[in-house]
Amino acid sequence: MKIVLNGSSREIADGTLVSELVEALALGGQRFAVEINAELIPRSRFAEHRLNPDDKVEIIQAVGGG
Amino acid sequence: MSNVTQNSDPLIIAGKEYRSRLLVGTGKYKDIDETASAIAASGAEIVTVAVRRTNMGQNPGEPNILDVLTPDRYTILPNTAGCYDAETAIRTCRLARELLDGHNLVKLEVLGDEKTLFPDVIATLKAAEVLVKDGFDVMVYTNDDPIVARELEAIGCIVIMPLAAPIGSGLGIRNPLNIRTIVENAKVPVLVDAGVGTASDAAVAMELGCDGVLMNTAIAAAKHPVLMASAMRKAIEAGREAFLAGRMPAKRFASASSPIEGLFF
Numbered sequence: 062m063k064i065v066l067n068g069s070s071r072e073i074a075d076g077t078l079v080s081e082l083v084e085a086l087a088l089g090g091q092r093f094a095v096e097i098n099a100e101l102i103p104r105s106r107f108a109e110h111r112l113n114p115d116d117k118v119e120i121i122q123a124v125g126g127g
Numbered sequence: 128m129s130n131v132t133q134n135s136d137p138l139i140i141a142g143k144e145y146r147s148r149l150l151v152g153t154g155k156y157k158d159i160d161e162t163a164s165a166i167a168a169s170g171a172e173i174v175t176v177a178v179r180r181t182n183m184g185q186n187p188g189e190p191n192i193l194d195v196l197t198p199d200r201y202t203i204l205p206n207t208a209g210c211y212d213a214e215t216a217i218r219t220c221r222l223a224r225e226l227l228d229g230h231n232l233v234k235l236e237v238l239g240d241e242k243t244l245f246p247d248v249i250a251t252l253k254a255a256e257v258l259v260k261d262g263f264d265v266m267v268y269t270n271d272d273p274i275v276a277r278e279l280e281a282i283g284c285i286v287i288m289p290l291a292a293p294i295g296s297g298l299g300i301r302n303p304l305n306i307r308t309i310v311e312n313a314k315v316p317v318l319v320d321a322g323v324g325t326a327s328d329a330a331v332a333m334e335l336g337c338d339g340v341l342m343n344t345a346i347a348a349a350k351h352p353v354l355m356a357s358a359m360r361k362a363i364e365a366g367r368e369a370f371l372a373g374r375m376p377a378k379r380f381a382s383a384s385s386p387i388e389g390l391f392f
Contacts, residue, residue, distance in 0.1 A: 094225040126177025127152030127343030
C-alpha cells in the first residue's frame with residue numbers, strides 16, 4: 062500500500078505497524094515524534110497502531126531555530 | 128548588591144529559576160559547532176529550537192541539535208516558527224511535547240505575513256487559549272500592543288514576549304514606550320523577543336524593565352557570533368543592573384559634579 066511519508070509517496074506492506082515503519086527507517090535512538098493525518102501518535106502506541114492506505118505520516122525532530 | 132543579577136535576582140519561568148536573562152535561538156549559524164560555542168558564550172540557559180520534518184536517511188551521521196544542546200543542560204524551548212494559523216501551531220506544540228518527553232514549555236508564535244513576520248494576534252489568542260487548556264506553559268510572541276499583551280496574560284500565558292522590531296531585522300526597539308507599558312501592566316515576566324540588533328538594544332530592553340530578551344539573528348548574523356554572544360550577555364546584565372539601580376532623572380541643562388564651595392579663584 063501507499064502512504065505519504067514526510068511529503069513523499071512511499072510503498073509499504075499492508076498493515077504495517079508504526080513501530081515497524083520506525084524500525085525500517087532506522088530511527089532507533091533518535092528523538093522524533095510521529096503524526097498521522099494531523100494527529101499525534103504517542104510512542105506508547107507505536108506497537109499497536111497500524112497504518113492505513115494513503116495515511117499522511119509526518120516524522121519530525123528538533124532543528125536549529127529562533 | 129554587586130552580584131544582584133547573578134545571585135539574588137533570578138528569572139523565574141514555570142517555577143524554575145534561571146540566572147541568565149538572555150534566551151537564545153539556535154538558527155542561522157554556520158554549523159552546529161558555532162551554534163554550541165555562541166550559546167556557551169551567551170550564558171543562556173533557555174534555548175529555542177524549531178520543529179521540522181526528519182531528514183530521512185540523507186545525512187545519517189549528522190548530529191541532532193538536541194545531542195549538542197542536551198535537555199539536561201539547557202531548558203529547551205520549542206517554537207512554532209513558520210506556523211501561519213492556530214491549527215498548525217497547536218499541532219507543532221503537541222509534537223514538541225511528545226518529542227521532549229512531556230515537557231510542557233513552548234514558545235507560541237503564529238505569523239501573519241511573510242514580509243513582516245508580524246504575529247497574527249487573533250490566531251495567536253485562539254491558539255494560546257487551546258494550548259493553556261491543554262496544559263502547556265505558553266511563552267507567547269506578540270506585537271508591542273499593551274491590550275493584546277493583557278489579553279494573552281488573562282488567557283494564562285506565563286510569559287509575554289512583545290517584539291522590539293520585525294524578526295531578524297536588527298532594528299532595535301522601535302516602540303520603547305509601549306514595551307514599558309506592557310512591562311508595567313504585566314504580572315508575568317515580559318521578554319523582548321525579536322528585533323534586537325546589537326548589545327545596546329538589549330541593554331535598552333532591560334533598562335525599560337523587561338525581565339529578559341530572546342534573540343537569535345543578532346548573534347548568529349554578527350561577523351563574530353561568539354564575541355557578539357558574549358557582548359549580549361554583558362549588555363543584559365548591565366541593563367538589568369541599571370534598571371534595578373534606578374537611573375538619574377534626565378535634565379536639560381548642566382549640573383556641576385564638583386562643589387562650588389571652596390573655590391580659591
